[in-house]
Structure formats: C-alpha cells, structure tokens
Amino acid sequence: MRAIARSAYDRGALFVDPIFFDGAVKRTRLERADPETLGFVPSWYGQRVLAVGKEHGARISVQPNPEPGVLDGVDPTLAGRDGLPFVREILPVIDDRTTNWTVIAHPTRRWAEVAHPDLPPDEAFARLEADIVHVCRLDEPDPNAAWERRGDELEAAAERLNERRFDALHFEGPGTDLTIGLFPTSHWAGARATTVDGISHFANLPTEEVWTAPDPRRADGVVRSTKPLDVEGALVRGLTVRFEGGRAVEIDAETNAEALRGRAAVDEGAARLGEVALVDREGRIGRLDTVFLTTLLDENAASHIALGSAYANSVAEEDRPLVNRSDIHIDFMIGGDDVAVTGITREGGRVQVLRDGAWQI
C-alpha cells in the first residue's frame, strides 16, 4: 500500500486513499450482528466510488480480500447476505469508463497457507510470492513489454471470435453440458481497456481471458465447476449448477453451496449470467496447476462464467437494456483441457472453438 502510494504521488496523484478492508472484522459481523442487518452498506462506501469516478481517478484493488478461508465455518446463508467489500456503485463506474482501474495480487502468509497447504509456512509463502512474480511476468526482462505482447495475443483471439458472431457457445465435459446464448452484438474483449480520457489500462493483472456478456435469458443445461470457488471467504467445492431458460434453478456443491445460493438469491439478476469468458492454455496460471482460491488468479487459469451483473459495454446500444443487472458478480471456473467449447452459428452450424485448451479458430 505504501509502495503504491509513493508511485501514485510521484506520478501526480491528487490524493491517495489507502482503504483497508478487514476480513476478520467482516467475520465478526457475520458471527455477532443481527442477521437482519447484514445487507446494510454505509452510504459513504458507495459515495467514495462514485466520487472517484466523478474525479476520473485511478482505482487499484489488491487481492485477495478477504483472504481465502477467512470465513470458513461461518453460516454460509449469513455470508451470502454481506457482499462487502464489493459495492454495487462499482459497476456503473466501470461502465462509464471514467476510471483507469486494475486488480492485482499481493502474497500474504495466510493466503500462502491456503494455496500451498502441503508446504511449511515459510516455504508456502516463498512459493506463492514466486508464483505471483511469474504469472505477473515480473520475471521478464521488460514486464511492461511482455504484457503488451500478451495483450496483443488476447485481443487478436477476441477479434477472431467477433468475426464469427456465434449465436451460442456449447460447453461439453465431465458433468458439463451447457449451452449459453449470445446477443447479436455480444462483443468479445481481452486484456486492455481504455478510459473516456484515452488512458489504456489492464483491468486485471495477470489477465489471460477474453470475455463478453451473454444473453441472460438463454442458458440451458448443467455445468460442473472445474476449480473451487471462494464466495466472500466461504470455499465452494464441487459446484454443479443447472440452468433453465437462463436461470440457475439448482445450485449444489460438496461444500458451502448455501453461500452461493444466498448470493444468487439477492435479486432477480443474481441467478442469471452476466459474463462468459474463454481462457486458453497459453497463459501462465493454468500451467502452474495450483488452486489459488482467489478469483483474480483462478479465473485466468480456466474458462469461466459469472452469475450477476454484466459489463454493459460488452454489447451495442440496442442490446444494452437486455444485459443482466444485479448487485452481484461472481465468477466460477468451468473450463479445462477436458472441456470442449463449440461455437454455434446463427445458421445452426457447429465450429470448434477450444479443444484441449487450444484455440481452433
């Protein structure tokens, strides 16, 4: 936090506000506060985000926060009611493209113990730190240049998908047979975003995905998650979701299914899809074969979908009223080498998109 503040002030920041969100205090709230009050969000949490948008400021989110596992053992129904530190005002600010923002990872000892449970604590921490250096390409002679190159690759893949204008994607693999409808104007994007002021930024670092907004009315079939998911600190393993007419009608899991069910029930859009993203095996994260239990890293290891709000900029004006809206946005991983992704054309034809984790288009 202090290093970021130094860099920001050296680059002319007006003010750096180091916001510390404490997972342990969140756990205390879930354990001791009146359950009926858990949806309360103080007014200044949203005002802060909106004010940064208005000022065209920069936003840097350091993950994981809360650290994975910090809510383990808490009643998952309660955990589902408190989405902080996420606040709904973040989504319109992203859509407005007023802020250059990024989500980055920083190693902590607690996270290291969860990500590398078989190693002694010091080794686990050193290993996690080395993982992050590697997946963030900080071990390259010129990390900035390395990211610009990878950004070019991802944007080229997105462009090839955009040329095909698929009507739907079909995911097939062990426990998975799911078709997700796309809008005629669903636009695939990757890596870099540009603000209204023309500032290019990587919204996530690392990033290995290309994504778009699906049609929230069209998802049918069953999907099995290929990696565990951390829902506000509660670990969901062995997740299976069945969709009908775009809606998640059954959510089951080996652990903490209630945490995701709780979040998926907060509003109408929470049970529908707001994002579909494809990840190839050329990225650095998937190759580590480590479950980091942190969405920023795990979602970039595998293709994934998200329950909840879409980024409205993913579609053209005419489809924008139809994209999914919700107070939540929860990604979960459904891709892997054994999950085939097929594009369905508007004429009903089938085109191989990903096989064994490799692009076929």
Next chain:
Amino acid sequence: MRAIARSAYDRGALFVDPIFFDGAVKRTRLERADPETLGFVPSWYGQRVLAVGKEHGARISVQPNPEPGVLDGVDPTLAGRDGLPFVREILPVIDDRTTNWTVIAHPTRRWAEVAHPDLPPDEAFARLEADIVHVCRLDEPDPNAAWERRGDELEAAAERLNERRFDALHFEGPGTDLTIGLFPTSHWAGARATTVDGISHFANLPTEEVWTAPDPRRADGVVRSTKPLDVEGALVRGLTVRFEGGRAVEIDAETNAEALRGRAAVDEGAARLGEVALVDREGRIGRLDTVFLTTLLDENAASHIALGSAYANSVAEEDRPLVNRSDIHIDFMIGGDDVAVTGITREGGRVQVLRDGAWQI
C-alpha cells in the same frame, strides 16, 4: 480494532467501519505530492462523519494517529497544510451531540520508543503499556466505577468555577504572563458528556481536565508551553506564543515553529483561542512525569489552551455566535506546578484558582 468491533457488534451495532489512517502514507504525500494540493480532502471523508452523526452512531478514535515523530524532518510548512485525519465536519457533529464518542489510547512500539527513548524497545513498550493501564485506571478493581468517581470530582470542580463566573483567567509562571477573557456565559465542563439521546459518555479516556470556551477577542500577553507539542507529527518544543487582542501575533519555538505557524494561518480563527482547560495535580498522568507526545495524554497532565475552533456548547445561546470558529483545534500545554492560575472577577478582584497544581477554590 478487532476487539472493539467484537464489543460493538455484541452491543447491537448496525455496522462497524474500521478506518485505518496511515501516517507513513501521509508522510509520503507531504514529501511527493504537489504542495498546492495538500489542502485537498476527499469528499467522502466528511460525508462519513456527517452520516454517522445523522445515524446517531458511536465514534471511537484510537490514538496516537499519526504516531508521534512520524513526520519528523518533513518541511513543517507543508505539514501545516494537511490536517488529516482531522476533518472539519467533526466539529458540528460534536456540537450537535448526536454521537456518543470517545478518544482512547493504544500502545504501539513506535510510540513507545518516542515516549521512553532511554529504554530498550521491549522495555519501552512494556512501560508504555503499563502507563496506559494505569492512567486509564484499568488497574482498579472496577475501572468503570473509578471513572465515575473521578468524573464526579471533575464535574464538582467545574461547578465551583461556574459559580464564580470569572471575567478572565490570569496565568503566571516562567515565561508566562497571559490573561484570557471569558464570556459571561462561558460554562466549565468536565469528564462526561451526554448525547441528545441521553447517552452519557467520556469523550476522552483518560480525562483529567475541566474546560470552557474563552472569548476569542480577549487574550493578551505571553505564554510558554510546559510540554512539547506534536503538530500532525511534527514535534514543537519550547513553544512561546504572544497574544494581542485575542490574536496569536508571534509564534516561536526551539523546533518546528513553522508547523504550528502553518496551522495557525489556515483561517482567521486559527490564530485565536477556542478552549481553555485547567488540570489539577490529582490526575494520574501528571504524576508519571512522562512526555507522551500525544495530546490525549499530555493535555490531561497540565492546564492547556487550544488555537482554533471552540465547542459552541460551552456557552449559552447569546454568546454562541461569538465563540471561535476555525478548521483547526490544536491544544498546547501551559500549566504546571510553577504556573499560578488566578481568576479575575467582573469587579476586578483576584481569586486564587490553582497554586502548585492544587485547587484553591
């Protein structure tokens, strides 16, 4: 912070917002930001305080913050421009009596090294912790009862001062010969405050003072501080201030005079008095003969005055438009066993108030 959150939720808190203000980042700002921007305060800092007032919430401030010495060596002119974490919105919220609030102390290793510089770090920390336990009366069998008793004593002293209705106070001692005018309705208070909802609270713990709002147009003479003063992290030693017609016209010091001069120049009220407070030698802090370099403790070791804003509730309705207004409130210590305090009656008579640190009335 986590212990406070547990207690607050157990007592029915709607939401506990742990706000962490980092002195090191403040130092970075002073060293690297454009000096012209140092007066900027993000809108949500004030909105947060006002919202807690509107909700009739509780506020707990844990001192020292920033830790003493954290800004040592920073250009004091710059330090004077950035008053954070203090925000002006705190003062009307206090005046409205909507929040039950308290300022408490918590030992830190850095503070311990400054407060007990002659001890090795571990001993310094243990000593500071013991100091705080003692001055907060946590070593009493029933600390709550001990504070209620001390509160009764302080409020009785305030009541005796209120009965006299002095026109002015005269401070005399080495380097000090200062007369401070009082309003006809200046009301002395001590220890406890009560919110509009009838909640009794100690606004400071520990507290050993009785205080009121003086007439900001009537202070004349010279005063020498009897303890060093920490101004937003810059240590001011050997401070001498000369007043004319209520205004501080000369501010000198052995170290960092500029820090206080900078703060005293932020607005018209910043060079005038908003508080005068008397401390007897029966309190526990003065007896330790330790300079804690933290206003919460040091101001309760000695009689003091404050440049800047008054608590408007210290006077009756008719004098309220006349009390001092400012964006700052900086206490500095002017009392001690060798400083005599004399009350001047409306008829011009002189009444001994404090001699050798003991009440004479």
